[in-house]
Amino acid sequence: MQANDIQQLHFYQTTAHPCSYLPGQEARTVFLDPAVPLSKAIYSALVTAGFRRSGAHLYRPACDTCQACLSARIKVREFTRNKRFKRVWRRNQDLLSKEIKHLDSPEFFDLYCRYINARHVDGDMYPPSLEQYQAFIETKTETTHFYAFYAQQTLVAFSVVDELDHGLSAMYTFFDPEHHSRSLGSYVILWQVEKARRLNLPYVYLGYWIKACDKMRYKTDYRPLELLIDRHWVALS
Numbered sequence: 001m002q003a004n005d006i007q008q009l010h011f012y013q014t015t016a017h018p019c020s021y022l023p024g025q026e027a028r029t030v031f032l033d034p035a036v037p038l039s040k041a042i043y044s045a046l047v048t049a050g051f052r053r054s055g056a057h058l059y060r061p062a063c064d065t066c067q068a069c070l071s072a073r074i075k076v077r078e079f080t081r082n083k084r085f086k087r088v089w090r091r092n093q094d095l096l097s098k099e100i101k102h103l104d105s106p107e108f109f110d111l112y113c114r115y116i117n118a119r120h121v122d123g124d125m126y127p128p129s130l131e132q133y134q135a136f137i138e139t140k141t142e143t144t145h146f147y148a149f150y151a152q153q154t155l156v157a158f159s160v161v162d163e164l165d166h167g168l169s170a171m172y173t174f175f176d177p178e179h180h181s182r183s184l185g186s187y188v189i190l191w192q193v194e195k196a197r198r199l200n201l202p203y204v205y206l207g208y209w210i211k212a213c214d215k216m217r218y219k220t221d222y223r224p225l226e227l228l229i230d231r232h233w234v235a236l237s
Contacts, residue, residue: 006045006046006049009032010033010035011030011031011033012030012033013028013031013062014030015028016028016064020123021068021208021213021216022066022213025066026063026064027061027063027066028061028062028063029060029061029062030059030060030062031057031058031059032051032057034056034057038056038058038142039142040142040143040165041165043058043141046058047164047167047205049231052071052207053141053169053171054136056135056141068213069208069210070208070209070210070227070228070229071227071228072208072209072226072227073167073203073205073225073226073233074193074203074206074225075203075224075225076197076201076203076204077197078224079193079222079223079224081190082221084221085186085221088182088183088187088190089187091181091182091187092183092187094151094152095150095156095157096149096150097147097191098147098148099145099146099147099148100146100147101146108155109130111155111175111176112137112174113128113133116128116174119177136172137160137172141162143162143163143164144161144162144171146159146160146161147159147191149175149188149191155176156175156179156184157173157174157176157184157188158175159173159188159192160172161192161195163199163201166202167196168192168199168203169204169205170204170206173185173189185218186218189204189206192204204222206219220236223236224236
């Protein structure tokens with residue numbers, strides 16, 4: 001799908017609303033028309049152009065005066081684990097990953113609730129609800145895959161991954177907050193990199209990075225990393 005094709009799509013822009021990431025800031029968001037069928041080609045092209053999926057919707061920030069939200073992607077073929085990531089990888093070699101077709105087991109929602117309650121009490125997703133979970137996590141596109149990670153028979157992490165033409169988009173991951181020593185958030189990203197490598201896909205998309213947002217700082221640990229700046233993907237120095 002070419003840039004000219006993207007321009008033919010319909011989009012909607014929200015009115016100003018409080019920014020979820022930077023206190024005191026106002027934000028605007030552009031959404032792809034939900035009536036547009038979200039094919040793999042359209043999704044892939046829009047992610048390359050800086051869009052992100054949330055449930056059934058593709059969006060990107062479109063703020064009047066702030067350009068802090070930058071799309072970030074790992075260059076899979078050049079990525080090597082540093083010493084910390086090697087330790088994280090070894091620490092989790094006992095985990096079993098399993099692709100899940102249907103989220104009908106209550107263990108997934110239970111893990112989601114425990115994760116939100118422990119990690120995101122100050123965010124828009126708190127308090128967690130079944131309606132929110134169904135709209136955000138369970139909603140699938142033709143590219144969506146669900147992966148569960150088990151320590152023996154115990155679910156410890158869950159990841160929603162979209163497989164696109166040129167990479168994996170890490171849509172959302174949640175994990176057991178009691179397993180601090182495993183660094184499960186880091187491990188799942190490392191697992192996604194290896195998954196993309198096996199699929200011969202060049203990128204893992206991590207969503208948005210904001211320099212002034214502490215919760216997003218971890219993304220720059222995954223080098224080489226590219227940021228979308230002024231419509232061009234630029235290597236982070």
